[in-house]
Amino acid sequence: MEEISRRHFIASATTAGLALWLGLTSEGNLYKAIDSASVNFSPFILIEANGQITLFNTKPEIGQGTFQSFPALIAEELEVSLDQVIIKQTNGEYQFGNAQRSGGSASIRNSYLPMRKVGAAAREVLIKAAAKTWNVIESECFAQKGSITHAPTQRKLSYGSLIEEAAKFDLPENPKLKDPKDFKILGKMSKRPDIPLKTNGSAEFGIDAIVPGMLYAVVYRSPVIGATLVSYDATEVLKIPGVVKVGTAERIVGVYRYTGVAIIATSYWIANQAKEKLVTHWDNHGFDKFNTRDYEAHLRTLANQTGIVEKAVGNVDDVNLPPESYLEAFYETPIIAHHALEPLNCTAQVNGDRVEIWTSTQVSSAVTGKGAGDMHGQIGFTPENITLHSLFVGGGFGRRLSMDYIVEAVNVAKLVEQPVKVIWSREDCTQQGPFRPMTFSKLKGGISAQGALISFEHKVISPSLQQSRDSTFDPSKVDLAMMEGISEQAYEIPNMRNSYVRADLHIPISPWRSVTSSTVSFAQESFIDELAYQAKKDPMDFRLEHLKKTSDAKKVLLKLKELSNWETKLPKGSGRGVAVWEFFAGLGGQVVEVTCHKDKTITINRVIAVIDLGEVVNPDNVRNQMEGSVIMGLGAVMKGGINFVNGKVAEHNFYDSPLLRINEIPKIEVHILTDGGKVKGVGEPGLPPFAPALANAIFAASGKRFRKLPFELRL
Template structure:
């Protein structure tokens, strides 16, 4: 490492060379583990035991703040019986052949690696035990392990793992290993500090923006100032005349300015004279909203789901109808978009914050015509992503600029770049109809959903599907030149709000308690499910009952000065029910407390799990309050944080209480499931307090003092 913030471009390879001897245990996540000679390099997610006693665990999935760089090594350490304080954790580089799927998205990192990661740790432990047993002439089954040591059947002596690496490396790798019983866990389920905390707090170079290497240039890009425009011609003479500007290059439909620092590159970018030409029609938010709403008035040729005959049922009697509207949202990552690229001939080295390195490798290979196997990718920690860094536009752009300039470059997007030309959560419209019987039950249900660039705007067989005999969903798409992408809890973040809000409306129309109405529907699904379900109604019911008890729901329904709203949702294989408790202060809804009951199977890191649920709640509520992007003639009006407001400390809940249900299931998702129910629980609480329904987000558009 050379200088502050300097990162050697291939430092991550050094962990594969064990000077002085040692045991390197690599493991793929499909297939069996294998032990290799200490000097060999097998870049799987692996465990390294050095002769000096240092143990290094590699985390294969990208770290985006969801805690997998801590959680996955915890699984290894648990099965190996390691002293957590004695290990080092390092981020693995990208290698699909060795690590399998490396992605930060869909709340699936721990869920998808749960069993294989534990097997890798158990394999290492068993080989070390076998090595010790051979030394002592005893049965391996009679030996025990604790804190990085193998203990003799009589309790003494013991051998540190470091003393066994040479012998363990000579042993055949066992094909079958026994995993620990839950009752024997020492790490899993405990609170463990995030392994990156010390480096984050002391400003160590963890993030993509920190990357530095010799001969590198910073690159800032001029992009079309509105959707529907493309590059015509440009004059770079004024930019090239600025002292410090190294080079100006065209890369695809953008123009990049290279300099030794970002500020000079930005000044050069701003001095470019560019003629942008209209390529496709300019769009506006008003036009999109009108078209989306009109689409929801129509029936799809093929419904996404249809049970019974809801059309006939919805023609008479008491029919409730409501239209819910949600806007475009940016991802607004704290760390601006950035990526490093060094393209030389038919080879490329890439490094930076990316959620899907596989997509980056494939897209760079396609665009530049470089063999995928010649594209090497190192992974940095990400300063936020929320789905934005699932996309490959910025990574491909960096590679194109490097190839055009024949220089190593760190591409840096200004905040305005991503707000104006980034990827957004699709805006959508959701029209609900429900028939309420004279006895107060829901007899029929129809959702007509429409969203921008969306193959399916609804959630298909999700709740309340399966609870009603007459049920229909229609999905509609509005194609647009506005670029869209997954946004934390894609689809769920909008549909949950609309659906749980409308269920609240149905409950009030039927004269029923909103929470108990949903329990009644789930009882129907338990007793006599209708069609396909993608959820377990018993687990769904479990979190609702838990949050009702936590929040003392029945005791807080009399009204004032605090008011409660309820919502529940199933997403990414997890069940979350939330109650938001508010007070109205000077016509402003102040969130006093949020209760969250969660069934996510086995919790790995309790600290990380709490952070994910609490962070999702704050994120959801913040965007419900203020989040909105608007288009006029194809241009985004909110260019930076002075115009696009994010939630501040004063807007956050005063207190969040989270309870994880103890259920006998493997881990499920946590990065996203806490967000969706927070929004409708909040808006339902506002209705309880004011009698005003929130059917259009954000709340800042309403007459509340937010």
């Protein structure tokens, strides 16, 4: 790891001078450092002699609350309140490691114990330092509110006054963690320090970045995705007052490279208006014949192929059941855009062999070339010459895991000597991708005479996410990303075969919130419901019967059964539907209640959502995330997807690719399970169960089965 010099420490501290850093090495070992040369470390705590304590948040704040929850893990064990500390966002710096990212619901589930360990180790060495200073035994000392107290005499020493002595002790490898019953922060409702900043307008998002001498740019990109630029004529553009430069800039999205024409001007308005005067010529390579309807038909044809087996249990081909015991179904989900409310943007300044970047990103360490999938090779700058200012993010949803808009902005900035802010319009964000891919599922299940599910097949037909992102992907292999969660469900089925059929696609695709679970869960949990009716079983009981062993999924279903009063009969025309889904990010389940009216409209009466976390940092954050997931799931059900006509995206902005409005949002009840088990994620597990639970509820109320998204809340 990079060496941290004495000068670095002095520059990082205040005028008080002396400072103590504590954190984890890249190998996960605890370390400390105090105003010393050549120390390898990845700091999370900075305690200064003047008493100031800084906690570093390495997880970009994208609205999910890590600006509070990540430092809370450290603060709990360090025995300080969040009111006593300064929280600083990291910017992809080498010393903070390569996990400076927010994605996969991983921020807390991967940090819960390691960050508590950092705080606990700091607390222990501070107690040792105080005990030595007073010449007393350590057991007589305790930490509280940023100071150490000697219990018998009530003497106190602040952390700042102890750092020089504390630095003389080795950090414990396995510090004693607090008993959860003694928590003051974790598991409690806590104020988020970013909320006042966001409500009073002082929070700085990427699109807010202002750099002295900054210019603005827009990029004209081919409306036909896959086309290449042949030529352009900027004669009329350059006549417009305020236009500074016109040139080409490359954008890299996974394995795809696109060249657009950048218009750089003294204001965004001028640049955007000038774009109308630009003349371009493109080679469409036949992609202007691509249409969504044709591609849907293509996927339906591919469904007849034998898929590459991802997982097999028993032998579905040897199950001896009569034909009437089998049920088959086909489910379809569309292409979807991410629709983050903050449009994509990036400000960059190139100065010789150095580049400075201001942006909203989910992957800070990858931007600076210090994380997996870093981009320094794409922009031509070495990691040590990339400086990032990672600002608040106005929505990620997986879109800002991609760095194409940053690569493009850096390439635009190479055209001039001044800093340039590149802003994507809402139309750019809607039409240029990458998108969540279209995903179809062909399912087949066999029910025994006793009503047991003894044979199950799920074949996914879709483009490959990995092939879109990785040029080394072997297309003869299963893309596990497109089979996400299917084989992880806890149902006990003696014969099962899950397989994958890959479909070629020239459109760039990327993860959308909950990745492929948002599509395949709709198919699988809806089909489980169909099989329950085939077996003449209650859908809740049918699921529980196939969860004979104790499992977290069974625990979630039992809680849903209790909270929904499942066995209570609803009035005619009303119904309940249930779904549960477990995947890499976590585990959640939902019961949806609906009423189908005589005019054929459907009302969602309530959504009961249960998430199993193991441990919780801030329950309010969890409720916010679960409500957001349900709302996003409902939007995907009701509001339509992205459609291609003659190679172009037919939708433009929120007027024809809308988000939910507040009056369309149902009552949502969130219940959190925290039994001290495996720590699971929060941001995504609330989304996959919603669509199938809703579809199952509509069937229970009306007898009508929806197998294709989107659909209207109308029979």
